[in-house]
Amino acid sequence: MSCAPCEGGGDEACATCGKLGSDAVKLKNCNACRLVKYCGVDCQRAHRKLHRKACKQRMAELKDEQLYSQGHERPEGDFCPICTLPIPLPMEKHSVFMTCCLKQICRGCHVAALKRGMFDCAFCRTPTPIAGNDADVLTTFQTRVAKKDPQAILYLGRAYYHGTFGLQKDTRRAFQLYTEAAELGSVDALFSLGNAYEDGVVVGQDMAKAAEFWTKAAMQGHVPARANLGWLEGQKGNHDRAARHFLISAKMGHKRSLETIKNCSWQGLQPKSSTRRH
Template identity: 45%
Template sequence: MTSLQCSDDDMSLVEEQHPPPAPAVPAVGPLPDAVTEEELMSSGHELPEGHTCPLCCLPIALPAAQHSKFQPCCMKTVCNGCTHASRKRGMGKSCAFCRTPTPESGATTLALVRKRVDAKDPLATEFLAGAYYRGCHGLTQDVPRAIELWMESAILGDLDAHYKLGAMYFTGEGVEKDEDRGIRHWQHAAIRGNPDSRFMLGIDEYENGNHELAVQHWMISAKMGDDDSLNEIKDMFMKGHATKAQYAEALKGYQNALEETKSPQREEAKKIQWK
């Protein structure tokens, strides 16, 4: 759930404007195991642990990067509400979770991250991959290095790394295009609760004319609080590919998921447009 950008914004690798293309390299790392349709549809209906704020213990609304901040000192993702509360207590220059002083430069941030990368921390490795991908925090852009690090992070179990590798292989960005490998990465992450991967599996099924399967995928991610999935189901309903009952069920599940993420301090942070 770490942001790939040097700011707090977060956009899908598939949808965002990509940096200049790098020469394609052959596939690296092990291919995720194949997943049966039954396993795919019966697993991954809840957000993974990393989508819960470690301070208030409430789920973080999607997209998480807009409602939380990743802390490179402790590898925790703290919701905007808890960070806002920490600032109100006069501790705005330190991590809301571990109280480490906020890094004042990209070099300081990378020094903290690299220590965790050396210790085989999957979140730190995914963060460093994102820094190489965008060429931020003082690093020169290096897409092949980013792909290597995402593969290391995926092997260590990071679901966001699987999602991003899925996007790279599916589109052929920086690697030899391999849609099947990309889908395998998305499937691996989706059955473990990654909503972005689940959404993209729905997109793939829709583009292949499998409307029923697409709706099933989006029903799952919509109930996690993913508004893009809800909008796709609404569109499918308007086109006659989803029933009124399916749309109503998805809407109710989405609203319930969103309600679970609310707290007074998060609402206060939102009102002052805290970032």
């Protein structure tokens, strides 16, 4: 038996018995690697021990193909809703967060609106809340949280994590909210969960789990998550894999990744060197 289809049958022969596919014999691919086909469960079981190594290798290759081919475009939330241009990284430095509509508006649009005498939210036109009025902000968050808005759940989690908007710091509650937001589709929440596992503050440090969440975020275009994967691979001595991650994040505007590539200094860098948002 071989992990390659039997000779004479090409791709349409059972890898175990060599039986050719026909109207009477329906061949099915190995669901994991899709390298070989089988005429039935018995043949697949008989071939499993011989096929296991090649199957695992191909599974890893397919996983890498997905990892490095996906997430080359930034997610919708990284674009200013006014000018529709991508907000430069780090976004916290180049944007203003509007608590009324939970949008991040680039500083250029924000300043332009102020110069025109527009002091309300440039996106939803809600009057700017009075500084220090945390109760109104929390009410907005809670209203949207009740409607299962992932962005609101994420920001409420950040408020608990940092103890802002009048809330007492509660990292465990923040972790729960990040998890809920991630389940509802928040890419930033995936990144924050990865950071939580890397920090080990709320849950025990688990770099495998951190990498898992960063990978999910990176494959959806989250740039700092992609950079973190690069530094993580660099720590392991996998410089080729690290460079591939850095090339992707650098092309997407991550300056630290670009500097890392230029200086060839990814070895030994910590994932926390990346700009992060909990």
